[in-house]
Amino acid sequence: MKYLTSLLVIFGILGRTYGLNCYTCTDNNYDGETAQTCFTTVSGTTASNACTANSGTTVYYCSTKFTVIDGVTTVVVRGCAASTSDEDTHSDAVPTADRCITTLDATGNPTATTICYYHCSTPDNCNTEKTDSLKQCPNDCSSGSSQGSCNYITGVCVCASGWSGTDCTTAVTSTSSGSSRKCVQCNSEIDSGCSTSTTSVDCPGTEAYCSTRTSTIFDGSDAVIRTVTTKACTADFKAVDQCVFNDIHSDSPISDTSVGYSEFNCFSTCDSNDCNTNTADGVINGNEAVLLQCVVCSDTTGSGTCNTDTTRKACPSGSTHCKHTAIYHIFDRVDLSYTADPGYDLVSVVRECATAAVSSGCTETSVESLSFKKVTCTETCQGDGCNVGWPARPECITCSSHLVYDTDDYDQCIENPPMAAACTYPYEAYCVIQESGIQKGSRKSVEGYPRRITRGCFHSDIGTACSTYTPRDTEMESCNRTCTTDGCNVGSGGLMPVVTLLTFFLPSSSLWIAHTTLFLN
Numbered sequence: 001m002k003y004l005t006s007l008l009v010i011f012g013i014l015g016r017t018y019g020l021n022c023y024t025c026t027d028n029n030y031d032g033e034t035a036q037t038c039f040t041t042v043s044g045t046t047a048s049n050a051c052t053a054n055s056g057t058t059v060y061y062c063s064t065k066f067t068v069i070d071g072v073t074t075v076v077v078r079g080c081a082a083s084t085s086d087e088d089t090h091s092d093a094v095p096t097a098d099r100c101i102t103t104l105d106a107t108g109n110p111t112a113t114t115i116c117y118y119h120c121s122t123p124d125n126c127n128t129e130k131t132d133s134l135k136q137c138p139n140d141c142s143s144g145s146s147q148g149s150c151n152y153i154t155g156v157c158v159c160a161s162g163w164s165g166t167d168c169t170t171a172v173t174s175t176s177s178g179s180s181r182k183c184v185q186c187n188s189e190i191d192s193g194c195s196t197s198t199t200s201v202d203c204p205g206t207e208a209y210c211s212t213r214t215s216t217i218f219d220g221s222d223a224v225i226r227t228v229t230t231k232a233c234t235a236d237f238k239a240v241d242q243c244v245f246n247d248i249h250s251d252s253p254i255s256d257t258s259v260g261y262s263e264f265n266c267f268s269t270c271d272s273n274d275c276n277t278n279t280a281d282g283v284i285n286g287n288e289a290v291l292l293q294c295v296v297c298s299d300t301t302g303s304g305t306c307n308t309d310t311t312r313k314a315c316p317s318g319s320t321h322c323k324h325t326a327i328y329h330i331f332d333r334v335d336l337s338y339t340a341d342p343g344y345d346l347v348s349v350v351r352e353c354a355t356a357a358v359s360s361g362c363t364e365t366s367v368e369s370l371s372f373k374k375v376t377c378t379e380t381c382q383g384d385g386c387n388v389g390w391p392a393r394p395e396c397i398t399c400s401s402h403l404v405y406d407t408d409d410y411d412q413c414i415e416n417p418p419m420a421a422a423c424t425y426p427y428e429a430y431c432v433i434q435e436s437g438i439q440k441g442s443r444k445s446v447e448g449y450p451r452r453i454t455r456g457c458f459h460s461d462i463g464t465a466c467s468t469y470t471p472r473d474t475e476m477e478s479c480n481r482t483c484t485t486d487g488c489n490v491g492s493g494g495l496m497p498v499v500t501l502l503t504f505f506l507p508s509s510s511l512w513i514a515h516t517t518l519f520l521n
Contacts, residue, residue: 019051021124022062024079032150033140038076040136041128048125051080059083061094062127064118070110073131087117095119142168181233182273183210188229195229198277203233209314210234210276213267217248220260231276234269237314240290241268243282272317291315293384294322295351302328302346308422312385315353321380322387323354326426331372342459343372344427351387354380360392362429377426389422395486396420396431400454414453420487423457429484432458435493436478440466443492446474455489458482466493 023046025038037045051060060080067075084092087099100116120126135155141148148159148168159168180202186194195214211234217225243266266280268288278288296313299306315322331343362377379391389395397420399413420431437451438444445451449471466479479493 019053019060019080020062020121021048021050022078022080023047023125023127024049026077026079028075030074030076030134030152031143032135032137032152032155033143034136034138035140036136038078039073039134040130041078041125046078049080052082057084057092059094059121061119061121062125064127064129066116066118066129066131068114068116070112073134076131078127081119086119094121139167181207181210183207183233184212184231184274184276185233186231188227194231195279197231198274200274200276205233207233207235209237209269209271210274211238211267211269212276212278212280213265214280216264217261218264219262225261229280237269237271237291238267239269240288241278241280241282241284242266243280269314271314291317292319292322292353292382294319294353295324295385295387296353297349297351299349302348304346304349306349306351307346308388309351310385310388318355319353321354321357321382322351322385323358323378323380324351324387324389324391325349325376325378326391327374327376328426329367329372329374330427332366333371342427344425346426347374356380362392375427390426390428393423393426393429394420394431394484394488395422396428396457397455397487397489398423398457400456401452411451411453413455414451414492417455417490425457425459427459428457430458430461430482431484431487431489432456432462433481433489433491433493434462434479438477438479438492440468440475440477446476448472449476453493 023041025041025046027036027038030036030039040046051062054060060082063077063079063081063086065075065077066073083094086095087101088095095117096119098116098118100114102112102114104112118127118129134152136152137150137155137157139157141150141157141159142163143149146160147163148157150156151158157166157168159165162172164170164172182200182202184197184200185203186197188194191197200210211230211232213230213232214227215230216227219225243264246263246265248261248263266282268276268278268280270276270288271291284290292315293312294315295309295311296315297306297309297311326349327347329345329347333342357380358378360379362375364373364375367374377390377392379387381387397417399417401411401413433453433455435451435453437446437449439446461482462480464481464483466477468475468477470476481489481493483489
């Protein structure tokens with residue numbers, strides 16, 4: 001028994017001179033593919049390697065390192081670590097607790113990168129920590145051929161346009177949605193009855209509109225040489241009925257400069273079946289339907305592509321209103337100073353045609369237990385291209401006095417401010433004025449004291465009131481004014497305009513200086 005005990009001690013010592021076995025792998029960009037086993041350490045697929053034997057104060061152990069970027073684990077590293085060169089700089093011993101280091105950037109994207117280290121010394125391959133929040137897809141989703149990718153939050157493949165199936169290998173046959181547009185389709189060069197034809201057939205493709213076009217060629221003596229009418233399907237809406245003058249096309253001998261041929265082209269477009277039975281003559285005479293034109297764009301990701309879009313498109317028949325909807329998240333703070341901007345994230349902006357009016361306004365909903373709200377603002381209007389700016393928010397005058405002066409000299413922001421324009425952000429629900437350096441009762445400047453005024457948009461109600469102060473026996477005022485209608489921040493800060501306020505619709509290139517201090521002295 002004595003010899004057996006001695007042998008066990010010897011074998012134990014010899015055993016400890018060999019390295020511990022640890023899972024060893026690295027994945028620097030997890031995207032849910034089944035081949036990325038480092039995240040799950042599947043036995044038999046994740047490599048197991050022996051660490052270097054312990055030496056002196058250096059002890060080798062198994063380590064797992066996770067990198068979390070803004071709440072998503074993206075990197076995992078497994079392997080052997082040395083106690084004298086690991087993340088713990090305070091000790092040469094094997095760490096007995098998990099350690100994490102975060103790099104913060106409160107305003108950047110990403111805002112936080114956190115690296116966490118996990119340690120173990122027994123048994124072999126003990127470094128099996130894994131993230132439960134990320135899932136693997138059952139296959140690679142054909143990512144190598146750009147046909148799909150894995151949504152590693154749900155573990156389901158997301159296929160690119162034109163592909164479908166659980167692995168994104170099934171080609172999608174494109175089909176036209178809805179029935180084809182029916183238009184009169186003819187050419188008077190071949191069909192002499194084209195100008196009066198009313199027989200329509202299905203369009204050959206996905207064209208949404210019908211057109212009538214009449215081209216007249218005349219010479220330098222204004223004698224009509226020929227007139228050609230074409231009726232067809234078209235993908236673009238150009239005008240209800242419009243005519244333009246053009247130079248003759250360049251083909252010889254039609255382009256004979258000695259004769260001086262010119263063209264008079266009239267075209268009419270419409271968007272319902274059988275609608276191009278009219279004659280295109282540039283006169284809207286009851287044969288054409290005058291279509292409402294609205295700004296039409298959709299930004300469902302909050303990228304900002306639709307924020308300032310003013311491109312108009314013809315609305316479908318039956319449209320009576322232009323509509324715009326903006327959705328955003330905003331930090332639910334009540335301690336904001338006048339100079340602070342609220343935390344804000346644009347969710348979506350949609351501008352479209354509508355067949356009915358909706359109530360103008362904004363609704364707020366709290367987002368679960370989080371300290372921010374979801375705000376949805378919507379508005380309809382009547383008039384071509386009227387659905388611009390932010391829905392249910394006023395357009396405001398934006399300017400600031402740039403001169404420091406002590407007389408009643410001319411200052412544009414005071415005397416001749418620019419037109420009101422849409423505010424920069426959808427949460428700016430108020431138009432404001434802040435004015436200082438005015439003599440109480442007279443609205444005049446005081447010699448020796450600068451007079452300033454700032455007009456702009458703001459997220460909070462700064463009140464409407466004045467405070468008085470008396471330097472050198474002169475009673476002076478600083479005034480704020482808040483209002484909520486288009487162009488209402490005209491006039492002075494202390495007195496409401498006597499006449500009805502003007503409403504300004506034209507855009508202005510002036511920008512209100514960000515973080516302008518608005519205060520009530």
